[in-house]
Amino acid sequence: EEVYSFSTVNELAEAIRSMTIRGSGAIGICGAYGMFFAALQSNGDENFVKEAGALLKSTRPTAVNLMKTVDEMLTAASGSGADLIEKLEDKAIEVLERQLLFEYQLGEHGASLIEDGDTIMTHCHSGALGGSGYGGRALSVIRTAHEQGKNIHVYTCETRPYLQGARITAYELKKFGIPHTLITDSMSAFCMSQGRIQKVVVGSDRVAANGDLANKIGTYMHALAAKAHQVPFYTATSSHTIDFHTKSGSQIEVEMRAAKEVTHFNGLPTAPEGTHALYPSFDITPNDLISGIITEKGVFTAPYETNLKKELDLERILQS
Ligand code: RUB
Known part of the structure; x- marks a missing residue:
């Protein structure tokens, strides 16, 4: 069993593009966490987060979960000011928990x-x-x-x-x-x-x-x-x-x-x-x-x- 760890949005985007992480549910969740990573890297710059959203969406065009979760994260980021990291962390956790509940x-x-x-x-x-x-x-x-x-x-x-x-x-x-x-x-x-x-x-x-x-x-x-x-x-x-x-x-x-x-x-x-x-x-x-x-x-x-x-x-x- 291989274990991978990621800490930047670029690493996560590459893992999705190369199919290291794959399957529509999984890449949807990773889209959410990619946006959270972007918030951590952004120094509060909302534009950096927006560009990260575009990068993540460009990785795999067919799976709609990825597009939808990135959009949800962008909405949560919009106008969040100093709370950017906290808002995106909360939203990413919500996306993950929702997915697990739906699966059940x-x-x-x-x-x-x-x-x-x-x-x-x-x-x-x-x-x-x-x-x-x-x-x-x-x-x-x-x-x-x-x-x-x-x-x-x-x-x-x-x-x-x-x-x-x-x-x-x-x-x-x-x-x-x-x-x-x-x-x-x-x-x-x-x-x-x-x-x-x-x-x-x-x-x-x-x-x-x-x-x-x-x-x-x-x-x-x-x-x-x-x-x-x-x-x-x-x-x-x-x-x-x-x-x-x-x-x-x-x-x-x-x-x-x-x-x-x-x-x-x-x-x-x-x-x-x-x-x-x-x-x-x-x-x-x-x-x-x-x-x-x-x-x-x-x-x-x-x-x-x-x-x-x-x-x-x-x-x-x-x-x-
Ligand atoms: C995976 C694939 C899966 C769906 C649904 O394709 O087609 O059947 O993504 O998976 P790939 P899930 O390996 O190219 O990503 O139910 O896990 O979302």
């Missing part, structure tokens, strides 16, 4: 969909801070079902080229004592055709107002396979990841990463020198392939635009 709550809602004896497939790694929270979002659903005493098994997808499913999800499942089997991205349709998978639960980096979702590349093909084999396909997310400013998936910016991350692994070439490669880091799953969106408020079904907005608007009105 959505886990309870999602687990109600899981039946005794299910094998659940998940893709990539949907966890927070490497699992130091309740287990992240897809994993929170899985872990809660396991703790309720349901006899479940998990298929974790390897997820080329970073292998998050193999390296991180498998690590966490082992830690939680949940039986699991590692498969590679391309095996899901065959496994479904054999009746080996009863549910799919993935995370998401951004959910558009109409329920289309962006998640790790490969999610879309799993959703297509799930539809073809009548396997329910869910995303475990939180209201914070739903972006009502983005009407549909076609408006979500999909991060394109360096081709070298496909042609090399751990610095070693895996393809002939000069091979061209493409790396869209995420894909968009259209809402008609999704059986339900699990959040801390419950499980939302289609029509997503109406159902998500109704519930989450009510919340905003009650809070104001």
